[in-house]
Amino acid sequence: MSAAIAAAKKNLKVVIAERDEITGGILNQCIHNGFGLHYFKEELTGPEYAERFRDQLSRYADSIEVLTDCHVLRLNRNKKALLVSPKNVFELEAKVVVYAAGARERPFGSLMIPGDRPSGIFTAGVAQRLMNIDNRKVGRRALIVGSGDIGMIMARRLTLEGIEVVGVVERLPYPGGLLRNVIQCLKDFNIPLYLSSTVVEVKGRERLEEVIVASVDEQFRPIPNTEKSFKVDTLVLSVGLIPQVEMLNGLVSLDKRTRGIACSNTGQSSNEWIFAAGNCTAIFDLVDYVTKEGERAGEYASRYVNGERFSLGIPIVPGENVMLTFPNYYNDIDDLTLYLRCKKPMEKAVLKVGGFEKTFEDLIPSEMIVVKIPKQKLSNLDRIEVKLEEV
Amino acid sequence: MEKIVCVLCPMGCKIKYNAVDGKIVAVEGNRCPKGLSYLEEELKEPKRIVPTSVKVVNGELPLASVKTSKPIPKRLIPKFMELVKQVQIEAPVKVGDVIMKNVLDTGADVVATRSVRRISSA
Numbered sequence: 001m002s003a004a005i006a007a008a009k010k011n012l013k014v015v016i017a018e019r020d021e022i023t024g025g026i027l028n029q030c031i032h033n034g035f036g037l038h039y040f041k042e043e044l045t046g047p048e049y050a051e052r053f054r055d056q057l058s059r060y061a062d063s064i065e066v067l068t069d070c071h072v073l074r075l076n077r078n079k080k081a082l083l084v085s086p087k088n089v090f091e092l093e094a095k096v097v098v099y100a101a102g103a104r105e106r107p108f109g110s111l112m113i114p115g116d117r118p119s120g121i122f123t124a125g126v127a128q129r130l131m132n133i134d135n136r137k138v139g140r141r142a143l144i145v146g147s148g149d150i151g152m153i154m155a156r157r158l159t160l161e162g163i164e165v166v167g168v169v170e171r172l173p174y175p176g177g178l179l180r181n182v183i184q185c186l187k188d189f190n191i192p193l194y195l196s197s198t199v200v201e202v203k204g205r206e207r208l209e210e211v212i213v214a215s216v217d218e219q220f221r222p223i224p225n226t227e228k229s230f231k232v233d234t235l236v237l238s239v240g241l242i243p244q245v246e247m248l249n250g251l252v253s254l255d256k257r258t259r260g261i262a263c264s265n266t267g268q269s270s271n272e273w274i275f276a277a278g279n280c281t282a283i284f285d286l287v288d289y290v291t292k293e294g295e296r297a298g299e300y301a302s303r304y305v306n307g308e309r310f311s312l313g314i315p316i317v318p319g320e321n322v323m324l325t326f327p328n329y330y331n332d333i334d335d336l337t338l339y340l341r342c343k344k345p346m347e348k349a350v351l352k353v354g355g356f357e358k359t360f361e362d363l364i365p366s367e368m369i370v371v372k373i374p375k376q377k378l379s380n381l382d383r384i385e386v387k388l389e390e391v
Numbered sequence: 392m393e394k395i396v397c398v399l400c401p402m403g404c405k406i407k408y409n410a411v412d413g414k415i416v417a418v419e420g421n422r423c424p425k426g427l428s429y430l431e432e433e434l435k436e437p438k439r440i441v442p443t444s445v446k447v448v449n450g451e452l453p454l455a456s457v458k459t460s461k462p463i464p465k466r467l468i469p470k471f472m473e474l475v476k477q478v479q480i481e482a483p484v485k486v487g488d489v490i491m492k493n494v495l496d497t498g499a500d501v502v503a504t505r506s507v508r509r510i511s512s513a
Contacts, residue, residue: 028505031442031443031505032442033440034400034401037401043399043400043440044504045456045458048486048504048505051505051506132444132456133452133454135444135446135453135454160441160443160472161443161472162472178401178403179396179405180397180398180400180403182396183396183398184439188439188465362405367403
């Protein structure tokens with residue numbers, strides 16, 4: 001939505017293809033607060049944040065057409081998209097595409113957990129949708145796997161809705177989500193967090209009956225004789241998000257670290273008429289960042305349509321203690337807003353990017369670092385290495 | 392020094408402080424003044440904004456999400472949830488609609504955070 005609004009402001013005709021009944025994506029089911037503090041300078045819930053952008057969309061109704069219940073089946077090399085809606089199958093031709101398809105949840109099947117395959121196992125997003133949109137209770141007694149933000153937020157949601165949450169299991173030695181969620185979602189409700197632990201077996205004939213959890217060593221291998229049994233009928237998974245990129249297979253290159261679409265700071269992908277923004281490029285901590293990146297992609301996409309041509313620029317390479325960065329290329333058309341994640345928790349580290357240095361404290365991989373780097377600090381480079389030197 | 396994480400925003404400042412008899416004598420780590428008031432409240436009476444949902448009659452969706460307009464005491468959350476469970480509202484609902492006023496005498500209202508249209512046949 002923010003890309004569409006940015007493009008409409010530049011007088012482009014925009015079509016949004018949305019497969020859901022309304023725009024806004026996952027925000028619509030994230031009824032918790034914590035959104036918008038950066039962008040709107042006030043704290044909003046997900047539905048409120050989405051609605052603000054829908055209101056803005058409707059103000060640009062002359063330039064922006066919103067197609068809901070509409071799925072893009074295919075995007076072709078000739079800039080033609082094949083779409084399907086309940087009414088018909090049709091083709092659209094565009095001058096430029098901004099891809100903002102978000103991410104998917106890592107599914108249960110990919111975890112290779114031994115045992116039965118009963119009902120009662122949900123990804124956090126599915127459980128969230130059932131409870132917050134469809135008004136369905138998912139179970140009576142639940143265990144959460146993965147201490148990502150969604151996992152912790154769902155632990156609180158389930159508790160508030162009268163479902164007993166017996167614990168949150170995390171294989172890392174530290175929580176996977178924001179610290180504030182450890183406090184307000186787990187500690188506030190006395191929900192135990194089991195660190196360095198993993199699910200080793202699920203049992204149940206038709207409905208889930210029991211989950212076996214064991215401690216793990218540094219290589220995440222279960223340690224024998226540390227097994228604990230939890231009698232639960234519900235298992236909720238929050239084990240990571242994967243950028244959704246399938247539709248662009250063969251059209252753009254991906255980044256190995258983010259597993260998302262490799263982009264320049266203009267939002268441009270390796271295919272000059274395809275721009276991308278949001279969780280399909282890298283998993284962001286805050287929707288506020290996604291909005292900003294959407295605006296950027298929308299703006300540069302408009303400039304591209306108006307005849308301007310720009311290159312991807314020089315590569316941005318994760319160096320010492322850096323797990324991933326976004327963007328993946330830098331064009332000195334503008335300053336650089338750099339997002340990065342560290343590889344391991346560190347008490348203090350100096351971020352070094354070209355001629356730019358900044359000290360950070362209390363770093364953990366789950367909390368993204370965001371810095372704005374003036375282009376003067378990035379001149380005369382043929383690649384930008386991003387390093388975090390521990391002190 | 393004692394440590395506490397401010398939950399008011401996703402920055403999650405780690406605030407270090409010393410308190411003597413509930414009085415704060417030293418604070419560091421808060422990146423904005425809200426952190427200080429959060430710390431004071433947390434030592435006195437911890438409060439949270441509570442987001443949840445209420446049932447909607449004749450709406451295009453069965454639920455409208457709601458929140459407390461300001462933080463309410465943590466100890467009242469279970470009671471608050473019991474109360475909210477009883478509530479049913481008639482569609483249409485608009486973001487910002489006040490669903491309950493001064494809930495449990497906290498001074499906080501319960502406000503809708505999602506618009507729900509009325510089903511056209513109703």
